[in-house]
Amino acid sequence: MVEVGREKFLKRRHLIFAAIGSAIGLGNVWRFPYMCYNYGGAAFLVAYVIGLFAIGIPWLVTEFAMGHYFQKGAPEVFSNIGKKWEWVGWFPAVSAFLIDSYYCVIMAWTLIYMFSSMTLAWGVGPAGAEGAGPYFFEQVLQITDGPGVLGGMRWQIVLSLAFTWIVIYFVIRRGAEIIGKVSEVVMTLAWILIFAIIARSVTLIGAVDGLNYYLDIDWSVLKGPGVWFAAFSQIAFTMSLGMAGMYAYGRFIAKKGDITNNAIITGLADSGFAFLAGFAVFSTVGYIMQALGVPLQDVTISGIGLAFVTYPVGVSLMPALNTLTGVLFFLMFWIIGLSSAYFLAYGGFMVPLIDKFGWKREKVVFWGCLVCFLVGLLYCTGGGLYWLDIIDRTVAFYTLLLGGAIASLVVGWVFGADKLRKHVNATSDIKVGPWMDVLIKYVVPAGLLFVVIYGGFMQDLKKPYGGYGVWANFIWILIAVVLIVSFILQNMKSKIEIEKEGK
Ligand code: PFF
Numbered sequence: 001m002v003e004v005g006r007e008k009f010l011k012r013r014h015l016i017f018a019a020i021g022s023a024i025g026l027g028n029v030w031r032f033p034y035m036c037y038n039y040g041g042a043a044f045l046v047a048y049v050i051g052l053f054a055i056g057i058p059w060l061v062t063e064f065a066m067g068h069y070f071q072k073g074a075p076e077v078f079s080n081i082g083k084k085w086e087w088v089g090w091f092p093a094v095s096a097f098l099i100d101s102y103y104c105v106i107m108a109w110t111l112i113y114m115f116s117s118m119t120l121a122w123g124v125g126p127a128g129a130e131g132a133g134p135y136f137f138e139q140v141l142q143i144t145d146g147p148g149v150l151g152g153m154r155w156q157i158v159l160s161l162a163f164t165w166i167v168i169y170f171v172i173r174r175g176a177e178i179i180g181k182v183s184e185v186v187m188t189l190a191w192i193l194i195f196a197i198i199a200r201s202v203t204l205i206g207a208v209d210g211l212n213y214y215l216d217i218d219w220s221v222l223k224g225p226g227v228w229f230a231a232f233s234q235i236a237f238t239m240s241l242g243m244a245g246m247y248a249y250g251r252f253i254a255k256k257g258d259i260t261n262n263a264i265i266t267g268l269a270d271s272g273f274a275f276l277a278g279f280a281v282f283s284t285v286g287y288i289m290q291a292l293g294v295p296l297q298d299v300t301i302s303g304i305g306l307a308f309v310t311y312p313v314g315v316s317l318m319p320a321l322n323t324l325t326g327v328l329f330f331l332m333f334w335i336i337g338l339s340s341a342y343f344l345a346y347g348g349f350m351v352p353l354i355d356k357f358g359w360k361r362e363k364v365v366f367w368g369c370l371v372c373f374l375v376g377l378l379y380c381t382g383g384g385l386y387w388l389d390i391i392d393r394t395v396a397f398y399t400l401l402l403g404g405a406i407a408s409l410v411v412g413w414v415f416g417a418d419k420l421r422k423h424v425n426a427t428s429d430i431k432v433g434p435w436m437d438v439l440i441k442y443v444v445p446a447g448l449l450f451v452v453i454y455g456g457f458m459q460d461l462k463k464p465y466g467g468y469g470v471w472a473n474f475i476w477i478l479i480a481v482v483l484i485v486s487f488i489l490q491n492m493k494s495k496i497e498i499e500k501e502g503k
Helices: 012-023 026-030 032-038 042-070 074-081 083-119 126-140 155-172 176-202 207-215 219-223 226-238 245-251 260-292 303-317 322-357 361-380 384-427 435-462 469-502
Strands: none
Touching (some): 012 245, 012 322, 026 032, 032 042, 032 226, 042 074, 042 226, 074 083, 074 384, 083 155, 083 303, 083 322, 083 469, 176 207, 176 260, 207 260, 226 260, 245 322, 260 303, 303 322, 384 469
């Protein structure tokens, strides 16, 4: 068996599939289409493409290249730049752990819905349209009144979560070789499924009306900061950056493997999938509007509500093939979640632990999966959805973007953007010029800090996030905790070594 130090993806395409798999996730389906609709259709696409080439791809090149250069996961990359910077690599690793703990719970719901689609458990026809909301909140989640009331475990979710983690365990326990092969299969399946779902959706009556909303153009939005905030935050989220995992995947690229081209392919495939998903989402929304005679405002078109309430409504109203469409949609959802979840687990926090402490891969994978599963139990309670939302705001927004900005500054200014560029050019087909230095040193950190300050601090300080009252303060507490844990991890090994030397 290949030890982690020499672990590589067997073929170039395995890396590409794995990286695309990590990027394509729940966010492509429930975040991108909504943002496109909300921020001026094609105008959003303009801001998004600018963000993709000015921030997303350079940032991905940076993470790949740093992992490849040092042949290490994120924390060791930064400790090699300078011992005092190691926490900059732990910060995203801790975030990846926290994200994965709830991301897999969403996958667990998806699995439950795959089975409930077989019987249309929330109801058929107009009854299903009425029943989808209560089914999700009252039956599956059995939601409580707020984050202060946990209300006990929802065992169906626990079981489904356990299954999800067992699958993840078997995918990652032998490292990059198997991850690459599995990614090739599951991503191929995901693309087939999304095309099948689109074919079903666009043939529904009213689909065109929905699509008109999706792509309705309003250029004037480009003048305001909102669309830029939305586009840049979506780029960071969707490309799975700032989560430590891409350093690990970069490290698994063959010695003479390509970096720039792989990053561009990953960015474009991820965006393409999101754009296509919008056709499935908005055709279905158009159909619901037509079938129920309701305006768009009455239909939830983003986030958890889109996947677990609106889509089931669409499925129960469909004139034919509804159970099949439901099963395929939730299967697709679970699959795209899976390839992001094992990325967050293995590349995100396990490779950093293996690298830093020299622990055996089998052990880290086993305990890592188990502990992350146990932390996830919090979200399997009746109050779990509230906590999921609060933690999501903390890590998938604040720490992701802040961590990315800091990492980019350290790479650009301390390690040296020119050194990075030379390494990238030595390995890649597409050569980058000195403009890349400008992107890494200025554009990426400035773009990310703009999002954190404009879309985060300024909004949350004005009005605490999510209407959770005092519980919303957990966001700030958690950011501090992530930081403190990062410092502790940074300093742990030296203590262990000193103790060993002393003996
Ligand atoms: N990029 C994936 C998605 O869009 O769902 C996975 C993901 C990574 C989600 C990082 C959230 C996140 F913060």
